[in-house]
Amino acid sequence: MSIELSIINSVTIRDSKVYKNGQLIFKSEPDLVISKFLKGIYRDQNLKYPKFFKMDSLSKFGYLGVEILTNANIQDKETALIFANSASSLETDEAYARTMAEFPSPSLFVYTLPNIMLGEISIRHQLRSENIFLVSEAFDPALFIDYSRGLFQQEKADKVLCGWVNLHNNEYDVFLWEIARSGGIDFNEEELKKLYLPTHE
């Protein structure tokens, strides 16, 4: 049985800009190094979470995206997380590999898995929910739709946060959205592509 679901919020972080529900909410000068861009968003959003500074860049993107998407407040602690990307944690894996020649860095090592981002988000919001991190070649709406529908149908969650959070070679592509049983635009492949693509091409 197919159920109707809605996308109630979305966030895109791309090309030095941050959009929430299609509206530009932050813009930095182009070609800024990623760490400064991320810190710029953090300061602009007036966030107070010192652990942010210890995260790798991939987790920072996920953390910031969720804070913006949810106005830094997830009330339903059963909210599930379905995230994916194509580069896994390669950026941090490479940084860690470089430290191995001399003193392997413990703080880099702990981020050498992409699903650590989900742990960071869950710790921040005290979530005790279902989560999964998938690695696929490109953004694949069907993947998110299948997993989300499954969770709603099995009544494992009433809200789901989905995210495509990719980072490699200093290029990033971040798209997050929130799904509920009603209250927004239809959650289907066509609408998802429309939300993902406008600033992407």
Place this chain on the structure above:
Amino acid sequence: MSDLHTELKKSIIEQLNLEDMEVSEIENDEHLFGDGLGLDSIDALELIVLLEKDYGIKLTDPNQGKEIFNSINTMADFIEKNRVR
């Protein structure tokens, strides 16, 4: 405050990414873990790496860590006595 105390505070802020913190905000006798600076277990590993990298000190007994990393004062004392560079 000795140069070593200041140097340690700068290294800790840099190595442990305590970006919102200034050298002047860390007291010499303040606890580094728990309710002091609030460092965690990964930070402890980074401090062990820092001792070896900057001062040539290799900790052989992990249980020593609790005492050595109690505060900037205890770290500085240990480094003064054991540094090889």
